[in-house]
Amino acid sequence: MVSRVSTASAAELRAAGQGYPTEVRQRYLGLPSIPDRVRRLAQSLTSGDPTPYDKAVAIETYLRALPYALDVPVPPADRDGVDYFLFDSRTGYCDYFASAMAVLLRSQGVPARVVSGYATGEPQANGSYLVKDSDSHTWVEVYFPSYGWIPFEPSGNWPRFQRGQNDQNGAAATPLAAAGVPTPQSGSSQAQATPTPTPTPPTPENQPQSLTQKSPPPFSIKPFLPFLYVLAALVLLGLLLWYLWEKDLRGLPPSVVAYAKMTRLAGLLGFGLRRSETPEEYGYALGTALPEASGHPGRIATDYARYRFGPPPPDEDDRPLRLWRFVRNALLRRIGRLRRP
Numbered sequence: 001m002v003s004r005v006s007t008a009s010a011a012e013l014r015a016a017g018q019g020y021p022t023e024v025r026q027r028y029l030g031l032p033s034i035p036d037r038v039r040r041l042a043q044s045l046t047s048g049d050p051t052p053y054d055k056a057v058a059i060e061t062y063l064r065a066l067p068y069a070l071d072v073p074v075p076p077a078d079r080d081g082v083d084y085f086l087f088d089s090r091t092g093y094c095d096y097f098a099s100a101m102a103v104l105l106r107s108q109g110v111p112a113r114v115v116s117g118y119a120t121g122e123p124q125a126n127g128s129y130l131v132k133d134s135d136s137h138t139w140v141e142v143y144f145p146s147y148g149w150i151p152f153e154p155s156g157n158w159p160r161f162q163r164g165q166n167d168q169n170g171a172a173a174t175p176l177a178a179a180g181v182p183t184p185q186s187g188s189s190q191a192q193a194t195p196t197p198t199p200t201p202p203t204p205e206n207q208p209q210s211l212t213q214k215s216p217p218p219f220s221i222k223p224f225l226p227f228l229y230v231l232a233a234l235v236l237l238g239l240l241l242w243y244l245w246e247k248d249l250r251g252l253p254p255s256v257v258a259y260a261k262m263t264r265l266a267g268l269l270g271f272g273l274r275r276s277e278t279p280e281e282y283g284y285a286l287g288t289a290l291p292e293a294s295g296h297p298g299r300i301a302t303d304y305a306r307y308r309f310g311p312p313p314p315d316e317d318d319r320p321l322r323l324w325r326f327v328r329n330a331l332l333r334r335i336g337r338l339r340r341p
Helices: 010-014 022-028 036-046 052-064 081-089 094-107 222-249 254-268 279-289 296-309 319-332
Strands: 112-118 136-144 148-152
Touching: 010 052, 022 279, 036 052, 036 081, 036 094, 052 094, 052 136, 052 148, 081 094, 094 112, 094 136, 222 254, 254 279, 254 296, 254 319, 279 296, 296 319
Parallel strands: none
Antiparallel strands: 112 136, 136 148
16 A cells, blocks of 8 residues: 655644634544543643643653553443543553543544554565554544644554654645645636538529429438437447446445445545545535435445444345435436535
8 A cells, every 4th residue: 555644743733723624623522421530631631731732742641651461351331441441450452542542632622533554564675564464553643734634652562653754854744735635727628629610512403493293302311320420429438437337346245336336426526535534534524515315425434434444244235225326316416516615
C-alpha cells in the first residue's frame, strides 16, 4: 500500500485552532455516560494546557507511563471499561490505552477517534517494509483544522509519532485546504468545435410534371442509416459500460457489490469518497446529503465495513442489494444537484 505521512510540526498543530467542521463536532465529540472521576482526571491532566495539541500530548504522556501487558483481567460487566483501566487495573494493551485517550480527549472538547491497523513493520533492503500480523496495533488520531487527523501513540511500548519530519529542510506542512482534492476550474472545459455542414445546392426541377398522378416511390432505408448507426453505437457503448461496471464485481458478497456501486455512482454525480473517510463516515455523509434515501447509504456502508474489517460473516442475503437499488433511484433523481460541501 501507499500512504501519506503528515509533516505538520508541533508549532503548526498548536496554532491550528479549534474551528472544527460541524460533522467533526457531531461525530467525534460524542460520549456515553462516563464516571465523573474520568472527567476530573482529564481536567487535572490538561488544566495548564491552552491548546488541543498540548492537551493531547499531556494525556498521551500520562498514559505512556502505565504498564503495557497483553494478559490483563477483563473489566467487570457492571463497570465502565475506561474507568476500570484508569483507576483499578492500570495495566492494559493498545486497545485500552487508545480507548482511554479518546475518551479523556473528548471529555475536554477535543475531537478524537480510535484507529486500528498495522504499524510500519520491519524495513527491508529494497526500501520497503515487511508488515506482519504481529504488527497489528491500535492508536489514536486527533483532528486539527487544516491538517486533518494526526496520530498519537498512548501505548508506552510503541514509539511516539514524529512531528515535522521535513522541518530540517525548511519545508512547512501543507494544509489540506491548499493541497486537498482538486476542484474544477471555471472555464477549464473547452467546447469542441462542430463543423458546419456545407449546404447542398437544390436540384432544379426543370422537367414538366405529368398530368397523371405518379405512384409513390418505393421505401428506402438509406435516409435512416445515420440514425441506425448512431443507435447501434449507443447500444454497443451501453453494453461496454455495463460490462466495465460489472466485471470486477462478479462473485463478490452483496455487501461489497452494493457499497462499490454506491460509491461509484455517487462519485460520478459529484459526491466522491474522500481519502481520509472510513466507509461508515462516507455512508453517513451521503445519507445526510440524500435524505430521500431513508438512511440506506449508512446501512450499506455499515454492512460493508462489518464484512471488510470484522470476523468472517455467515452467508449474506441480498439485503444490501435491495438497499442499493433504493439508493440508486434516489441518486439518479438528483443528477446535477448532488454536491459535497
